[in-house]
Amino acid sequence: MATRHPIVKNNTGTSLNFTRNPNGKGVICYSPMMISSNGIWQGLSPLNFSLPLFIIQISVIVVVTRILVFLLKPFRQPRVVAEITAGIILGPSMMGRIKHWADGVFPRRSLLTLETVAHLGLLYFLFLVGVEMDVAVIRRSGKKALVIAAAGMMLPFLIGTVASSIFRHQISINVHQSSCLLFMAVSLSVTAFPVLARILAEIKLVNSDLGRMALSSGIVNDMCAWILLALTLTICETSKSVLASLWVLLSGVAFVLLIFFLVRPLMWKVSRRIPDGESISDYQVCLILTGVMLAGAVTDAIGIHSVFGAFVYGLAIPNSGPLASALVDKLEDFVTGLFLPLFFAISGLRTNISTIKKPATVVLLVLVFVLASIGKIVGTMIVAAFYAIPFREGLALGFLMNTRGLVDIIVLNIGRDKQVLDDQSFAVMVLISVAMTAMVIPVVTTLHRPARRLVGYKRRNLELSKPDGEFRLLACIHGPRNVPSIISLIDLANPTKRSPIFVYALHLIELTGRASNMLVVHNSTASNSAHHQRNRSMSSSPNIFSAFDNYEQHAGGVSIHPLTTISPYSTMHEDICLIAEDKHATIIVLPFHKQQTVDGGLQPMNPAIRQLNEKILSSAPCSVAVLVDRGISASASRLSTGQNTALLFFGGPDDREALAFAARMVENPSVSLTIVRFLRPEDQQRSPNASAKSSPSMITIVTGENYNDRSLDEKCLKEFRARSEGNSFITYVEKVVNNAEEIMAAIRQMESLHQLYVVGRGHENISGNPLTAGLRDWADCPELGPIGDVLASSDFTKTVSVLVVQQYVTEASVASPATHQTHRHSTANNSPNQRMSVGMENQRTVPAAFGISR
Numbered sequence: 001m002a003t004r005h006p007i008v009k010n011n012t013g014t015s016l017n018f019t020r021n022p023n024g025k026g027v028i029c030y031s032p033m034m035i036s037s038n039g040i041w042q043g044l045s046p047l048n049f050s051l052p053l054f055i056i057q058i059s060v061i062v063v064v065t066r067i068l069v070f071l072l073k074p075f076r077q078p079r080v081v082a083e084i085t086a087g088i089i090l091g092p093s094m095m096g097r098i099k100h101w102a103d104g105v106f107p108r109r110s111l112l113t114l115e116t117v118a119h120l121g122l123l124y125f126l127f128l129v130g131v132e133m134d135v136a137v138i139r140r141s142g143k144k145a146l147v148i149a150a151a152g153m154m155l156p157f158l159i160g161t162v163a164s165s166i167f168r169h170q171i172s173i174n175v176h177q178s179s180c181l182l183f184m185a186v187s188l189s190v191t192a193f194p195v196l197a198r199i200l201a202e203i204k205l206v207n208s209d210l211g212r213m214a215l216s217s218g219i220v221n222d223m224c225a226w227i228l229l230a231l232t233l234t235i236c237e238t239s240k241s242v243l244a245s246l247w248v249l250l251s252g253v254a255f256v257l258l259i260f261f262l263v264r265p266l267m268w269k270v271s272r273r274i275p276d277g278e279s280i281s282d283y284q285v286c287l288i289l290t291g292v293m294l295a296g297a298v299t300d301a302i303g304i305h306s307v308f309g310a311f312v313y314g315l316a317i318p319n320s321g322p323l324a325s326a327l328v329d330k331l332e333d334f335v336t337g338l339f340l341p342l343f344f345a346i347s348g349l350r351t352n353i354s355t356i357k358k359p360a361t362v363v364l365l366v367l368v369f370v371l372a373s374i375g376k377i378v379g380t381m382i383v384a385a386f387y388a389i390p391f392r393e394g395l396a397l398g399f400l401m402n403t404r405g406l407v408d409i410i411v412l413n414i415g416r417d418k419q420v421l422d423d424q425s426f427a428v429m430v431l432i433s434v435a436m437t438a439m440v441i442p443v444v445t446t447l448h449r450p451a452r453r454l455v456g457y458k459r460r461n462l463e464l465s466k467p468d469g470e471f472r473l474l475a476c477i478h479g480p481r482n483v484p485s486i487i488s489l490i491d492l493a494n495p496t497k498r499s500p501i502f503v504y505a506l507h508l509i510e511l512t513g514r515a516s517n518m519l520v521v522h523n524s525t526a527s528n529s530a531h532h533q534r535n536r537s538m539s540s541s542p543n544i545f546s547a548f549d550n551y552e553q554h555a556g557g558v559s560i561h562p563l564t565t566i567s568p569y570s571t572m573h574e575d576i577c578l579i580a581e582d583k584h585a586t587i588i589v590l591p592f593h594k595q596q597t598v599d600g601g602l603q604p605m606n607p608a609i610r611q612l613n614e615k616i617l618s619s620a621p622c623s624v625a626v627l628v629d630r631g632i633s634a635s636a637s638r639l640s641t642g643q644n645t646a647l648l649f650f651g652g653p654d655d656r657e658a659l660a661f662a663a664r665m666v667e668n669p670s671v672s673l674t675i676v677r678f679l680r681p682e683d684q685q686r687s688p689n690a691s692a693k694s695s696p697s698m699i700t701i702v703t704g705e706n707y708n709d710r711s712l713d714e715k716c717l718k719e720f721r722a723r724s725e726g727n728s729f730i731t732y733v734e735k736v737v738n739n740a741e742e743i744m745a746a747i748r749q750m751e752s753l754h755q756l757y758v759v760g761r762g763h764e765n766i767s768g769n770p771l772t773a774g775l776r777d778w779a780d781c782p783e784l785g786p787i788g789d790v791l792a793s794s795d796f797t798k799t800v801s802v803l804v805v806q807q808y809v810t811e812a813s814v815a816s817p818a819t820h821q822t823h824r825h826s827t828a829n830n831s832p833n834q835r836m837s838v839g840m841e842n843q844r845t846v847p848a849a850f851g852i853s854r
Helices: 050-075 079-090 099-104 108-132 136-140 143-166 177-189 193-202 209-235 242-272 282-302 306-315 322-350 359-386 391-401 407-417 423-447 480-492 515-529 541-554 572-582 607-619 632-636 653-665 681-686 704-723 740-749 773-777 782-791
Strands: 015-020 027-030 471-477 501-510 558-567 587-591 594-596 602-604 623-628 643-649 671-679 730-736 756-760 801-806
Touching (some): 050 079, 079 322, 108 282, 108 322, 143 177, 143 359, 177 209, 177 359, 193 209, 193 423, 209 391, 209 407, 242 282, 242 306, 242 322, 282 322, 322 407, 322 423, 407 423, 471 480, 480 501, 480 541, 480 623, 587 607, 607 782, 623 782, 653 704, 653 801, 756 782
Parallel strands (some): 471 501, 471 587, 501 558, 587 623, 643 671, 643 756, 756 801
Antiparallel strands (some): 623 801
């Protein structure tokens, strides 16, 4: 029977209970009060108590990691490099050499708590990997990707196995030979897919041929690496007992069978019972997450690492239903944002450079690592040469497939836990892995020189395109809510076999580093070459693309090509413009940064979306349209009753582009169009439609740019009216107005008569239209132009959608460098009609308030 001893106080003022062990060979010391402190005012340091110390450690790790992420951002380094480096800086290699720091902030007694929490995060991360893994993706990746992935794994695996066998005693001492061989081989042959995808997104190669090939090969390699790790954990028993190893193997097989034949059918049943449109209950989530820990505990008791149980348990979750999506949404941000960085920081804390004392071991490890990397690169290049991929791209692909920093770090940590690797070998391998990953971006950006972009293409705007020619539209989509309005707009544009519309549905995903984010990229790029595949990743992408697929099947004259781009919002406009130029898009359609609420108002979404729209408007290689959706999808669904559309025409290239878009819409028999042209009194005298009784003595001297714009306006309107003569669904109205107040009054008279307004942005007419000058001064959303801003204001009717069009101005359109800013790509046009201006135009401004509320 244990003997209780008196309670004493330690130097922190905390009670310690001493109990003598029954066998008399030791004393058990425990402290029930060492979790939280009683405060610094009682002379107690928070660093002597586990909870405040743990909080401080987490805070320090997160802050240092974020600082390193910021410092490495100009060099485009993956976040995992910053996370491991942060651990190295905080650990015994650098800051740990300071005695007060090591004993106070990261004492040895506290590392057990940190490592326990980090491994709990690793447990749930491997569970998410299993949930998101779709084995069918190997079949969909194509033969080329499979061969490249196989070549990139086999050679380094063989090199790692042979080299580890030869130098085993120098690399890791007193360990089981088969365990050392397998762990070294797996760690040397893997490709970290999430890190690879982020690198490709950072250097803008996701949508390139090289990027698509790297992603397809990388996902296959990554999946094979996890499977190899699971097999390695099953067969690597360091015990010398053959019987024990056999029991471990049989128990592992029994566990896998239990999961797939008992747990997986149960999960399918739970997934099917979730009603459409409803989320999984919290009770079900708690049960499933508890199952992750139970699975880890079972495999740990068997003798296999706990992550194997979590991974296999994740495979039992059906990845095509709402159950998997709900689990990923609830877990991933927390696991990948806090727990996984903590695990990598622990890897850095474990890395003690001072343990590297044998130069021969370091040289051999570096040699093995370099040989394996060369084998991966050479193997990839051989396959690339077989498929006629240029040498430089094949070499760049080899370096991309050599991306490390995730799977290999996990393998190395498990190898250290299993005592397959000693501290010296572990430190060297971690440092080499980080260095190799840091090299990928500089080497690839040096080797990969993309083909020179097309200088230009003919159909950069609608005005210069043939009315019955092909129409290439790049539709940008942030989420499922944008899909109905885009489809409705395409339907209104009247696609026919004689005048088809090629739609590039571009799903915009913000680069966040989430694993599911990266899987979206792979699945979408894989579907670019075979878009008939309907199986896509979790998240909103399947809903988005399936909606477009259904529309394509039921509509005639439409060809849908799904695309995905993943990038930070700060540089996403570059990807969009590159894709628009690569696909020879005629127009880019952007969703407005505000969405309609239940009460009909417009509520801002992400402020970054507004900045993205502004950047695209200023740098697009073709025309751009911003769609303000306030019910266009609902009204378009009732096309049988007619869709009343109004075009407000003030003149200029943007209004002519809006007229060209409206010309396509009016071919739709269910669309009625009203063209309202606003004129000043002096403009009416010059209009060909003006009365013959106009005063012949009126003389107006205008600049050449206004003369060219006006003549082109008249020409476009004349041609449009000639083509649509006899069409009872088209109404042409001219309104003479003197100021902005009269414009507002005219628009308000017809606001309840139409469901859609098409207007030109009119932003680039620097000489200024006196009628809209005041509206421009008071614009709340200048990216919509003065008229578009008025129509989208909260004071206007809440059931009217607006399409704001900006024309890409080319040499053939209209041109004067004073008229169009450089980002509109215009060139000088020395018009013979240019005349001197004597300033006879009356410039007006709008009073401080004339009835527009925000």
